[in-house]
Amino acid sequence: MKKIINTIYLFMVYAFLYIPIIVLIVNSFNVSKFGQKWKGVTFKWYGELLDNDSLIQAAIHSLTIALISATCAALLGSLMAIALYRYRFKSKNFIKGLLFVVMMSPDITMAISLLAIFTLISIELGFFTLLIAHITFCLPFVVITVLARLSGFDIRMLEAAKDLGAKEWTILSKIIMPLAKTAIMSGWLLSFTLSLDDVIISSFVTGPSYEILPLKIYSMVRVGISPEINALATVMLVFSLLLVVISKWLVREKIR
Amino acid sequence: MKSTLIISQSKPQDPVVRIKGLSKNFDGKTIINHLDLDIYHSEFLTILGPSGCGKTTVLRTIAGLEIADEGSIILDGEDVTSVSAENRQVNTVFQSYALFPHMHVFDNVAFGLRMQGVSKEEIKTRVDEVLTMVQLSDFSYRFPHQLSGGQQQRVAIARAVVNKPKVLLLDESLSALDYKLRKQMQIELKRLQRKLGITFIFVTHDQEEALSMSDRIIVMRDGIIEQAGDPKSIYEEPKNLFVAKFIGEINIFDAKVLTRLDDLHILANVEGKKDVVFCPLEKNIQINDAIKVLLRPEDIRLEELKNSQDSNEIIGYVRERNYKGMTLDSVVQLENGKTIMVSEFFNEDDPDVDHSLNQKVAITWVNNWEVVLKDED
Amino acid sequence: MKTKCFNIEKLIIGIVLGWLICFIFIPNLMIVITSFLTKDDANIISLVFTLDNYLKLLDPMYVKVLWHSFYMAAFATLFCLIIGYPFAYIIARMQIKFRFFMLFLVIVPFWTNSLIRTYGLKSVLGTHGLLNKFLLALSIIDKPLHIMYSEYAVMIGLVYILLPFMILPLFSSIEKLDNCYLEAAKDLGASRWQIFRRIVLPLTIPGIIGGCLLVLLPALGMFYVADLLGGAKNLLIGNVIKTQILNMRDWPFGSATSITLTLVMAFLLYIYWKISQKIHKKVEMEI
Numbered sequence: 001m002k003k004i005i006n007t008i009y010l011f012m013v014y015a016f017l018y019i020p021i022i023v024l025i026v027n028s029f030n031v032s033k034f035g036q037k038w039k040g041v042t043f044k045w046y047g048e049l050l051d052n053d054s055l056i057q058a059a060i061h062s063l064t065i066a067l068i069s070a071t072c073a074a075l076l077g078s079l080m081a082i083a084l085y086r087y088r089f090k091s092k093n094f095i096k097g098l099l100f101v102v103m104m105s106p107d108i109t110m111a112i113s114l115l116a117i118f119t120l121i122s123i124e125l126g127f128f129t130l131l132i133a134h135i136t137f138c139l140p141f142v143v144i145t146v147l148a149r150l151s152g153f154d155i156r157m158l159e160a161a162k163d164l165g166a167k168e169w170t171i172l173s174k175i176i177m178p179l180a181k182t183a184i185m186s187g188w189l190l191s192f193t194l195s196l197d198d199v200i201i202s203s204f205v206t207g208p209s210y211e212i213l214p215l216k217i218y219s220m221v222r223v224g225i226s227p228e229i230n231a232l233a234t235v236m237l238v239f240s241l242l243l244v245v246i247s248k249w250l251v252r253e254k255i256r
Numbered sequence: 257m258k259s260t261l262i263i264s265q266s267k268p269q270d271p272v273v274r275i276k277g278l279s280k281n282f283d284g285k286t287i288i289n290h291l292d293l294d295i296y297h298s299e300f301l302t303i304l305g306p307s308g309c310g311k312t313t314v315l316r317t318i319a320g321l322e323i324a325d326e327g328s329i330i331l332d333g334e335d336v337t338s339v340s341a342e343n344r345q346v347n348t349v350f351q352s353y354a355l356f357p358h359m360h361v362f363d364n365v366a367f368g369l370r371m372q373g374v375s376k377e378e379i380k381t382r383v384d385e386v387l388t389m390v391q392l393s394d395f396s397y398r399f400p401h402q403l404s405g406g407q408q409q410r411v412a413i414a415r416a417v418v419n420k421p422k423v424l425l426l427d428e429s430l431s432a433l434d435y436k437l438r439k440q441m442q443i444e445l446k447r448l449q450r451k452l453g454i455t456f457i458f459v460t461h462d463q464e465e466a467l468s469m470s471d472r473i474i475v476m477r478d479g480i481i482e483q484a485g486d487p488k489s490i491y492e493e494p495k496n497l498f499v500a501k502f503i504g505e506i507n508i509f510d511a512k513v514l515t516r517l518d519d520l521h522i523l524a525n526v527e528g529k530k531d532v533v534f535c536p537l538e539k540n541i542q543i544n545d546a547i548k549v550l551l552r553p554e555d556i557r558l559e560e561l562k563n564s565q566d567s568n569e570i571i572g573y574v575r576e577r578n579y580k581g582m583t584l585d586s587v588v589q590l591e592n593g594k595t596i597m598v599s600e601f602f603n604e605d606d607p608d609v610d611h612s613l614n615q616k617v618a619i620t621w622v623n624n625w626e627v628v629l630k631d632e633d
Numbered sequence: 634m635k636t637k638c639f640n641i642e643k644l645i646i647g648i649v650l651g652w653l654i655c656f657i658f659i660p661n662l663m664i665v666i667t668s669f670l671t672k673d674d675a676n677i678i679s680l681v682f683t684l685d686n687y688l689k690l691l692d693p694m695y696v697k698v699l700w701h702s703f704y705m706a707a708f709a710t711l712f713c714l715i716i717g718y719p720f721a722y723i724i725a726r727m728q729i730k731f732r733f734f735m736l737f738l739v740i741v742p743f744w745t746n747s748l749i750r751t752y753g754l755k756s757v758l759g760t761h762g763l764l765n766k767f768l769l770a771l772s773i774i775d776k777p778l779h780i781m782y783s784e785y786a787v788m789i790g791l792v793y794i795l796l797p798f799m800i801l802p803l804f805s806s807i808e809k810l811d812n813c814y815l816e817a818a819k820d821l822g823a824s825r826w827q828i829f830r831r832i833v834l835p836l837t838i839p840g841i842i843g844g845c846l847l848v849l850l851p852a853l854g855m856f857y858v859a860d861l862l863g864g865a866k867n868l869l870i871g872n873v874i875k876t877q878i879l880n881m882r883d884w885p886f887g888s889a890t891s892i893t894l895t896l897v898m899a900f901l902l903y904i905y906w907k908i909s910q911k912i913h914k915k916v917e918m919e920i
């Protein structure tokens with residue numbers, strides 16, 4: 001009895017989370033432009049999507065930023081985590097504090113602060129400002145994930161390595177990095193998700209030279225209903241799922 | 257909610273817990289196999305066995321934390337087989353104590369009483385009383401993490417006992433304590449049980465603990481009861497090899513029955529030498545049967561031989577000797593390679609008993625202390 | 634050997650520190666400073682110290698907007714808690730092999746951009762949308778509900794986007810709950826409800842507070858949800874800041890509003906810290 005209620009409840013919550021997305025996906029095949037009634041299957045919206053160069057461009061930009069910033073954040077964040085874990089230095093608390101500020105700041109606060117500095121140094125808003133912004137807000141999440149993993153290390157293992165003559169670089173590259181791999185990869189995945197999903201910060205720090213998805217969609221939605229967006233949503237979802245499946249498959253191969 | 261009225265539905269000589277045909281499976285694996293057990297009022301019963309034998313599961317089934325697949329459990333005359341834990345008048349002391357970390361000692365102990373709806377004044381009286389009994393009355397408002405392991409244990413006991421359960425269940429409660437504390441707690445638990453007069457069912461894998469604390473021991477293996485009895489009979493008269501090996505050290509001699517001498521003795525070829533062996537008729541041994549002759553290390557007597565001497569007794573060589581203060585423990589190797597353990601006490605007749613390594617010895621034992629079992633192979 | 638050690642260490646720390654100072658410390662400092670400056674049409678800001686920006690926030694018009702924003706975010710947080718707690722509880726008690734898959738399913742929607750999802754929600758909530766069609770079909774209502782462009786739409790939108798941020802900390806906290814406490818309570822006679830009230834709830838408070846913070850703070854800033862679903866009458870603080878900075882280029886005022894938001898956040902975090910200290914004293918568990 002309890003099991004049935006539990007299952008129904010889970011189902012309802014998942015339904016809540018997925019129905020709007022399912023509506024998008026379904027409507028991407030719907031002949032009717034307004035998506036209010038089902039009028040038949042069509043692929044024409046996908047066709048219009050492919051024709052809509054600027055939208056595709058924006059989507060590719062978003063994906064590119066997500067991939068690059070996730071990778072950079074994963075690297076930089078891992079370095080930070082290692083520094084915090086292994087080294088003693090005066091500014092440790094300062095760094096921890098700053099990372100905390102980033103994590104706790106509402107996106108909007110971060111957004112305007114970044115815009116402020118970019119304006120100050122007169123850098124043109126575009127790819128690089130966007131990249132820097134995304135890396136910055138992903139950092140704390142990577143640091144926390146990797147740091148948690150490092151804290152679980154047996155310190156004696158590292159001492160043993162030193163005892164056997166390993167230099168710092170060797171310890172980092174041959175012991176710490178491999179063992180922290182899963183944490184680094186979860187950090188990457190998390191960063192990728194956050195980057196792809198971001199609307200607020202991206203709205204502030206990018207410019208017309210590098211259009212990304214949120215702003216493009218915003219302008220399209222303002223004007224009216226745009227069924228190509230449904231098609232786009234479906235494509236993005238499928239692509240991301242494929243990415244996860246591939247990465248899981250790659251991990252499995254490595255375990256073998 | 258548990259009822260506060262404790263109306264005993266059984267007569268004093270009836271068992272307080274009667275388990276019949278109890279079976280429990282997990283994931284297709286049989287943990288308890290058609291178990292029958294009677295547990296009596298005011299006894300200290302220990303369920304003893306190796307990991308995985310099902311002893312904890314039996315305990316949890318009595319507690320109501322697991323529901324049996326088959327069989328019945330009658331608690332004080334009432335069938336509680338399908339009654340859930342919160343409605344059974346049985347309380348458990350958990351292995352990890354499971355003290356509620358966010359409540360202080362008083363609230364922890366009072367918890368069960370609060371669940372029953374007992375009045376505030378009565379709660380205060382009873383909790384104070386039981387905390388005094390476990391010598392923790394000064395700790396009422398401390399939190400669990402501020403207590404030592406031994407103190408936490410006593411709180412766990414107090415929390416269970418204050419509810420006046422019909423049976424108190426203890427699941428390996430002493431295993432987390434260090435040696436000295438453990439010994440101390442064993443004595444305290446025994447004393448507590450005598451004072452309260454409640455049945456204690458204690459689960460452990462430590463046979464020494466079982467022997468020292470229990471009125472009765474149940475030895476379990478793979479979901480069935482191998483032997484039940486008081487500590488003395490379990491130790492001195494094991495019914496099978498498993499029980500013999502599990503409790504204390506045991507030496508197993510291979511032998512073959514030659515003839516029956518009288519109702520109590522037979523003549524057997526023990527490890528190559530003819531010997532008189534204590535073997536009552538009830539054992540149902542036939543001539544030419546392969547048997548095992550069991551002896552505890554303290555039952556064996558060694559007689560030093562010169563290297564040229566021979567003997568009618570089994571011959572062996574001392575390979576290790578350990579001075580243990582009270583005893584001299586030796587490992588003796590028989591001519592066929594088998595090793596046995598011998599424990600000799602220092603006494604006024606023989607204050608200087610000692611053996612040198614590789615000393616040749618004749619192995620005998622105290623008459624009638626041996627136990628014969630049929631060879632199970 | 635030692636110099637190489639030294640170099641790599643220094644290098645890493647240098648990069649880390651450099652990045653953080655450039656892109657976090659200095660920018661935030663700039664905003665703090667700007668909030669006390671005056672707007673200048675020519676140069677964006679002029680270095681004239683003033684408290685006007687903060688005083689402007691005390692204007693009833695802004696107070697109303699800020700309060701309404703807080704109210705919507707708070708309710709969204711509450712709903713996230715009510716929906717998310719049972720969900721996290723059920724999943725935390727599932728078999729391990731299922732648990733992470735279930736959580737994974739919660740995260741997958743994030744791989745369509747939040748904006749797209751909000752857009753999808755728009756069509757569901759509309760007068761001719763799925764929700765109304767569903768409720769009409771079941772005769773729960775006889776006229777379509779006008780949810781769009783109301784504060785309810787914004788709340789639903791916020792819950793929709795932020796629910797996973799409530800579920801994850803809750804899950805983590807509930808998962809850590811040792812089963813032996815629940816069994817001990819059961820053994821002592823507690824009913825399911827009593828176990829929940831007296832054991833589960835108190836011991837999962839860190840997760841509850843963590844989840845509430847992770848939802849409430851972002852909720853205040855999510856201007857796009859308000860834009861798409863709420864219309865002009867249902868603004869979040871985020872909208873105010875966005876308008877000020879991007880449209881009106883009033884950096885000082887925008888900064889002041891942002892700092893105010895930060896102060897609210899700091900205040901809530903302070904309360905969280907104080908409560909967790911109190912619990913920490915009692916329980917000595919990891920928060």
